[in-house]
Amino acid sequence: MSVLLVIFLMWAVTYPVRWLGLSLGRLHLPPFWLSFLQFVPVSVFAALVVPEVLGSPEWPRRLVACMVGGLLMWRTGSLAPGILGGFAAYWVVRGVGF
Amino acid sequence: MRHPEDMTEIIPHSPQFRPAFWRGMRAFTPLVPGVVPFSMVAGIAAVQAGFTPAESIAFSLIGYAGSAQLIASQMVTSHAPTVLIVLSSLIVNLRFAMYSASLLPLFVGVPLPRRWLLAYGLTDQAYAVTMGRPVTEPSPAAYYAGAAALMWLTWQSGTAVGALVGAKIPSTWPLDFAVPLSFIALLVPVLQRRPQVFAAIVSAVVAVAAHGLPFRLNLILGAVCGVAVGQLMQRWQAKSV
Numbered sequence: 057m058s059v060l061l062v063i064f065l066m067w068a069v070t071y072p073v074r075w076l077g078l079s080l081g082r083l084h085l086p087p088f089w090l091s092f093l094q095f096v097p098v099s100v101f102a103a104l105v106v107p108e109v110l111g112s113p114e115w116p117r118r119l120v121a122c123m124v125g126g127l128l129m130w131r132t133g134s135l136a137p138g139i140l141g142g143f144a145a146y147w148v149v150r151g152v153g154f
Numbered sequence: 155m156r157h158p159e160d161m162t163e164i165i166p167h168s169p170q171f172r173p174a175f176w177r178g179m180r181a182f183t184p185l186v187p188g189v190v191p192f193s194m195v196a197g198i199a200a201v202q203a204g205f206t207p208a209e210s211i212a213f214s215l216i217g218y219a220g221s222a223q224l225i226a227s228q229m230v231t232s233h234a235p236t237v238l239i240v241l242s243s244l245i246v247n248l249r250f251a252m253y254s255a256s257l258l259p260l261f262v263g264v265p266l267p268r269r270w271l272l273a274y275g276l277t278d279q280a281y282a283v284t285m286g287r288p289v290t291e292p293s294p295a296a297y298y299a300g301a302a303a304l305m306w307l308t309w310q311s312g313t314a315v316g317a318l319v320g321a322k323i324p325s326t327w328p329l330d331f332a333v334p335l336s337f338i339a340l341l342v343p344v345l346q347r348r349p350q351v352f353a354a355i356v357s358a359v360v361a362v363a364a365h366g367l368p369f370r371l372n373l374i375l376g377a378v379c380g381v382a383v384g385q386l387m388q389r390w391q392a393k394s395v
Contacts, residue, residue: 073247073248073251091388118331122335125335129339138338
C-alpha cells in the first residue's frame with residue numbers, strides 16, 4: 057500500500073472532522089451519540105493494546121513491563137516516567153532471564 | 155481590564171492579538187513535558203511501520219492527529235487493510251467535531267481563511283487549555299491560537315526527532331514496545347469511573363478472543379462491544395442513583 061495514499065487518507069479523516077463543527081454551527085448531538093463518543097477512545101485503546109501485547113512472542117516480559125508502566129503513569133500522572141519505567145522493567149525482566 | 159468592544163479583535167499584530175496569543179502560549183507550557191514523549195513515540199511508530207523519516211514527518215504535518223497517527227502506524231505495521239485503518243482513525247477523530255462545535259462561539263468574527271488554519275491546529279490539549287482559560291480573557295480566539303501554536307511546534311519537533319532517532323536505532327531493540335506503552339498512557343487517565351473500566355475490560359477481552367478474525371476486525375468488534383457495555387452500565391448507574 058502506498059505511503060502517500062495513507063497520508064492523504066489520514067488527512068481526509070482528520071481535517072474535515074475538525075472543520076465540521078466550525079462550519080456547520082453548533083452540533084446538537086442526541087445524548088445517545090454523546091455518550092457513544094465518550095466511550096470510543098477507552099474502548100479503541102483497550103482493543104488495540106491488549107491483543108498487541110499478549111500476541112507478542114515475548115508477551116510475559118511485555119505484560120510485566122506494561123503493568124509497571126501503567127502503574128507509574130497512574131501514580132505520577134505523567135507519560136515520561138511511565139514509558140521509561142516500562143522500558144526499564146522490560147530490560148530487568150529480560151536481564152533476569154524470563 | 156479591556157473594553158467589551160475589543161472582544162472580536164482577532165487581527166494579528168493588532169494590540170489585542172499579541173498579548174492574548176502569548177497568554178495562550180504561556181497557559182500551554184505546563185503541558186509540553188507530557189506532549190514531548192508522546193510525539194516522539196508517534197515519530198518512532200511511523201518509522202517502525204516502514205515509513206522513511208521524511209514520510210513520517212509529512213504524515214505528522216499533514217495528518218496531525220495524535221492518537222490516530224499512532225493507531226494508523228500500528229495498523230500499517232500489522233498489515234491491516236487501508237479501509238480499516240482509515241475507519242479506525244475516523245472513529246477516534248470524531249471527538250474533534252465536538253470540540254470544534256463547542257469552540258465556535260469563540261471564533262465569531264474571525265475571517266473564514268483564518269478559521270481554516272485554526273481548525274487545523276485543533277487538538278485535545280489546545281482545546282482543554284482554551285476551555286480552561288480565565289473568564290476575564292478578552293480575546294479567546296487569539297488565546298486559542300497561542301495554545302494551538304505551541305502544541306503544534308512541540309508535536310512536530312517531537313515527531314521529527316522520534317522519526318530521525320527511531321530510524322537509527324538497531325532493530326533488535328524492542329522500540330515498537332513504546333507504542334503499546336503510550337496507548338496505556340492514553341488509557342490510564344480515562345479509567346476513572348466504573349463504566350469506563352468495564353468498557354475497557356470488555357473491549358480488551360473481546361479483541362483478544364476474536365484475534366483470529368481477518369483484517370484486524372477484532373479491533374472494531376472489541377471497540378463496539380466495549381462502547382455498548384460502557385453505555386449500558388452508565389444508563390444502569392444513572393437509574394439506580
